Amino acid sequence: MTMFNxxxxxxxxxxxxxxxxxxxxxITPQMGWNTWNHFGxxxxxxxxxxxxxxxxxxxLTALGYNYVVMDDCWHAAARDSATGAPVxxxxxxxxxxxxxxxxxxxxxxKFGIYSSAGKYTCGGRFGSLGFEEIDAKTYAExxxxxxxxxxxxxxxxxxxxxxxxxxxxxxxxxxxATGRPILYSMCNWGEDGPWNFAPTIANSWRISGDILDNFDxxxxxxxxxxxxxxxxxxxxxxxxxxxxxxxxxxxxxxxxGWNDLDMLEVGNGGMTFDEYVTHxxxxxxxxxxxxxxxxxxxxxxxxxxxxxxxxxxGLNQDLGSGPANRMWKxxxxxxxxxxxxxMSLSNNRFVIALLNTSPNQQTVDVDFADAFxxxxxxxxxxxxxxxxxxxKDDSGNWGKSVGTIxxxxxxxxxxxxxxxxxxxxxxxxxxxxxxxx
Numbered sequence: 001m002t003m004f005n006x007x008x009x010x011x012x013x014x015x016x017x018x019x020x021x022x023x024x025x026x027i028t029p030q031m032g033w034n035t036w037n038h039f040g041x042x043x044x045x046x047x048x049x050x051x052x053x054x055x056x057x058x059x060l061t062a063l064g065y066n067y068v069v070m071d072d073c074w075h076a077a078a079r080d081s082a083t084g085a086p087v088x089x090x091x092x093x094x095x096x097x098x099x100x101x102x103x104x105x106x107x108x109x110k111f112g113i114y115s116s117a118g119k120y121t122c123g124g125r126f127g128s129l130g131f132e133e134i135d136a137k138t139y140a141e142x143x144x145x146x147x148x149x150x151x152x153x154x155x156x157x158x159x160x161x162x163x164x165x166x167x168x169x170x171x172x173x174x175x176x177a178t179g180r181p182i183l184y185s186m187c188n189w190g191e192d193g194p195w196n197f198a199p200t201i202a203n204s205w206r207i208s209g210d211i212l213d214n215f216d217x218x219x220x221x222x223x224x225x226x227x228x229x230x231x232x233x234x235x236x237x238x239x240x241x242x243x244x245x246x247x248x249x250x251x252x253x254x255x256x257g258w259n260d261l262d263m264l265e266v267g268n269g270g271m272t273f274d275e276y277v278t279h280x281x282x283x284x285x286x287x288x289x290x291x292x293x294x295x296x297x298x299x300x301x302x303x304x305x306x307x308x309x310x311x312x313x314g315l316n317q318d319l320g321s322g323p324a325n326r327m328w329k330x331x332x333x334x335x336x337x338x339x340x341x342x343m344s345l346s347n348n349r350f351v352i353a354l355l356n357t358s359p360n361q362q363t364v365d366v367d368f369a370d371a372f373x374x375x376x377x378x379x380x381x382x383x384x385x386x387x388x389x390x391x392k393d394d395s396g397n398w399g400k401s402v403g404t405i406x407x408x409x410x411x412x413x414x415x416x417x418x419x420x421x422x423x424x425x426x427x428x429x430x431x432x433x434x435x436x437x
Contacts, residue, residue: 019176022256023176025183026203028317029258030146030289032067032112036295037263041073041123044092045100052107054296058304061109065292067146067183068104069112070097075125077279084131085138086115101143101360108159110147113139117188118153127153128171136174136182144182147175149391164192165201173202185260185289189233190245195252195259204260204289208245210235211262213270215278215417216336216357239265239279240357246286250323253287259323259385260289267294267303277390278419280306284325285315285343285353285421311389311398312421318345324353327370338414342371350375350384354412354420361415367408371424382406384424399423 025153033051035043052068054062074097077089088097097113100234104111115135116127128135128149134211139147149171151158157167168186176183186205198205209222215238222237224230227245237245242261253259262282266276283290292307324343329338336358343351352371356362372379392402402409404427 004433005353009240018036021350023181023203025181025256026258026289027255028319029182029287030067030204031064031291031313031317032069032110032146033065033292033296034069034071034112034148034263036114036341037211037265038268038295043070043073045095048100049103049297050297052104052109052368055109058296058299058308060292060296060305060308063310064317065290067110067112067291069114069146069148070100070152071114071148071289072116072121072123072394073125074114075121079126079131084134086126086128086131086135098142105143110145111143111150112183112185113142113144114148114150116152116154117157118151121153122150122152129155129157129167129350131152132170132174133177133363136171136178139175139182140178140180144180146185148169148185148187158188158191160194162198164188164194165197168194168198169201177345188232189235190227191233193228195249199252199254199257204258206260206262207249208242208262209233209237211242212236213267213268214238214239215266215271215275216221216240239271239276243282243286243355246282246288246323247326250286250325253323255320258287258289261286262288263291264295264307266306267292267299272417273302273306274415274418276303276306278417280309281312281390281419282341282355283419284312285341286287286353287316287321287323290316309390309398311387311423315343315345315351315389315421321345324351325374327373332360332362336422338362338364340366340370342374344375348426350424352386352409352422352424354414356414356416356418358414361413363413364411364414365408366412368406368423369408371408379422379426383427383429385427387423388423389423 003252068203074088076089080087101111111160118128118129158164184202186202187316189209217238219236222234247388324341327342329337329339339355341353352359369380386402386405389397389399393400
């Protein structure tokens with residue numbers, strides 16, 4: 001993605017030629033809330049407005065959670081018979097979508113909507129296939145800022161990257177033609193390898209079937225073990241499975257276009273506290289959009305603690321950095337594995353992440369030779385000021401110092417399904433000018 005400066009963006013917008021992938025949006029991964037994971041089709045104007053108010057009252061908007069996205073089942077029984085334009089369910093949305101959008105904007109938030117690149121949506125409502133122009137035009141008139149665009153009932157228009165590209169590019173062009181910057185979130189479940197073609201038409205793209213609120217349960221409805229050659233993305237994909245799927249495709253993400261690991265399940269009750277910490281941590285370091293999927297009007301203190309960790313959010317929103325890379329994955333004899341991930345941040349800062357998917361606590365040495373493999377010997381051998389980003393310092397800020405360390409972090413005790421996230425900054429005596437490295 002090209003990062004536009006404001007003058008260039010304004011010029012292109014005036015010409016009406018801002019492409020969906022170069023629209024000045026998603027410079028860092030988008031953040032917000034979506035109705036689907038918790039409410040499914042049971043939504044209304046009140047559901048969405050209540051969530052928007054809760055984002056504000058819980059101070060989540062100050063952390064970047066600014067998109068309020070209305071997912072499937074907002075639709076009326078049929079389109080407008082005269083114009084073909086989309087129409088909202090008059091009982092669920094008695095004041096219409098434009099009024100709802102205006103109310104969201106009046107709160108200082110941004111409004112998102114859902115459709116599918118198929119004859120029907122996944123919930124069986126009318127889709128946008130063949131109606132891309134009228135739908136995009138209507139969304140723009142409604143003041144929509146974000147479109148989640150699904151893949152159900154696609155009339156067989158998939159099977160190769162070119163076929164899928166062309167179908168989803170139709171909506172990209174239609175959104176562009178409106179002249180309104182609308183974040184385009186493609187949701188084709190990793191089908192036909194969207195990481196190879198979506199960067200030219202979208203701001204984010206789903207890489208797998210729908211998430212399951214579970215750490216590692218295998219489900220036949222998510223049959224693939226390798227996403228690269230996956231023929232049936234399915235759904236009910238456990239969280240740890242999606243992390244595996246994300247490992248090889250991080251290289252395809254960049255500013256303006258991100259791999260989407262699906263909406264967050266934190267707070268929905270299917271995982272333990274440590275598992276949700278892992279969920280939130282890895283979505284952050286893998287640079288996935290952070291779209292909350294829980295009931296934000298009724299959250300536990302533990303849920304709030306996780307989704308408001310400013311140090312972890314900062315990794316996701318760090319400007320100019322890409323997703324973390326998996327440096328190794330080691331099978332544990334009792335099942336599961338240990339994984340070491342590493343991430344380069346701006347200003348010569350680094351992230352080291354350790355994940356234990358096994359059923360037992362493990363003791364691990366984290367060697368800097370592995371963590372800084374990509375940076376070379378100078379980085380591998382120098383000392384670092386290391387902070388644990390899931391511990392608070394004496395001032396109550398996330399990121400407690402664990403000391404100045406050289407060579408590696410030894411004898412790490414990591415519980416089952418737990419992750420450790422460290423920030424590593426070269427110690428003062430080890431800092432060197434970029435030109436020297």
